[in-house]
Amino acid sequence: MPMLAIAGDSATGKTTLSHGLAKALGPEKITWMCTDDYHKYDRQERKDLPFTPLHPDCNYLEIMEQHLQLLTLGQPILKPIYNHDTGTLDRPVLVHPAQYVIVDGLFPLWSKLSRACFDVTVFLDPPEHIRRQWKVYRDVTKRGYTEEQVLRDLDKREPESEAYIRPQRKHADIVIRFAPVEGAADSKALSATILLRPTIPHPDLSDVLSNDSKGALHMKLIRDDDGKPVDAIHVHGHANREASREVEEAIWSKLGIDAPVPDCLGEIEGGKRSEPLAIAQLILLYHLLLVS
Known part of the structure; x- marks a missing residue:
């Protein structure tokens, strides 16, 4: 059961890349999951926290690692759900690994243990000023933010992106x-x-x-x-x-x-x-x- 990791910062094109692969292979043959689902806090709770979703402490990374290991063994997982549209944590869902597993998100290449679960690892690395444009467009048109909110959030996230997300590039x-x-x-x-x-x-x-x-x-x-x-x-x-x-x-x-x-x-x-x-x-x- 091949497993593919697609890592990258927010709005780098991970979903677009994954969608084409899933369609080519056939939805019935694909288990497609996002590591963003392992956020510990919802959007409202994060307003009072000193870190953003790009910080490891804002995510259940140990549970993510356990779930990746189970998938490599062909075992089902009870996967959490983070709803990007509402910013809430929804009910978890039971996920059975299909013939192919695609995992995208902020942290799939975070640890040696998680990286060992994948047959192929990818990192998306657009120029930073372009990524910022893409994120503004996506979050304003699809997630209900204002441009000012998105730009402010990008500035807040930048130190953690540099510290925790972009270093995953070297492992791809x-x-x-x-x-x-x-x-x-x-x-x-x-x-x-x-x-x-x-x-x-x-x-x-x-x-x-x-x-x-x-x-x-x-x-x-x-x-x-x-x-x-x-x-x-x-x-x-x-x-x-x-x-x-x-x-x-x-x-x-x-x-x-x-x-x-x-x-x-x-x-x-x-x-x-x-x-x-x-x-x-x-x-x-x-x-x-x-x-x-």
Whole structure:
């Protein structure tokens, strides 16, 4: 039973990435859970606390670790529920692990014990100023906050994000950064840089991706934040479907599956398609199917 972790700060795109994977694999084959459900306090209670949900003391991380271990053993868990719409703690639900388990949230890579439960680990790492824009848009349009409230909350959370969330990046097998195309007028056309660390075997794409940085899709050996070499795939926000399809077919063919590449990958709001998102999702899908 393959388990995938997708970690990252609030509003980094975790749900969007996970949704495409769940749809491609089939909802009946997926157990999809969020570590935000392990918050200790509801929104009202947190107003009087000296820390935010990004602090370990604001979460039942030991229970999260126990539940992750049970899932790896194929055992059900009684999972808590944090309601992001109302800010309340709802009744827990009984969760049985399905064929694939996807866990996203703030803390899936927090401890050595939790990391050991996963076959593949991912960290989403957009530029911080872009993430702030995404969070303002989401929380104002979907969660009923004012822009001033969101910005104030972001400033309050920043020290804990730096101390507890962003350090999880170094533990991920794959780091994905979605960011606007530099210098482009359309800020919604996001490019993706996908770092493939040598902690797990990745598909060999050298036959379809060159190291020519002028290409819409290319792969280069770069230095990671820790100075170690890492393969970096770049997918330009305006990459055309034909170029993307060639890479998708190369990845898919290595699995030996007698079925077409799922056409639901890359779906974004408004019924549009993002080629960078599709490639990122397919690489994660490759790893889940390879393990199974």
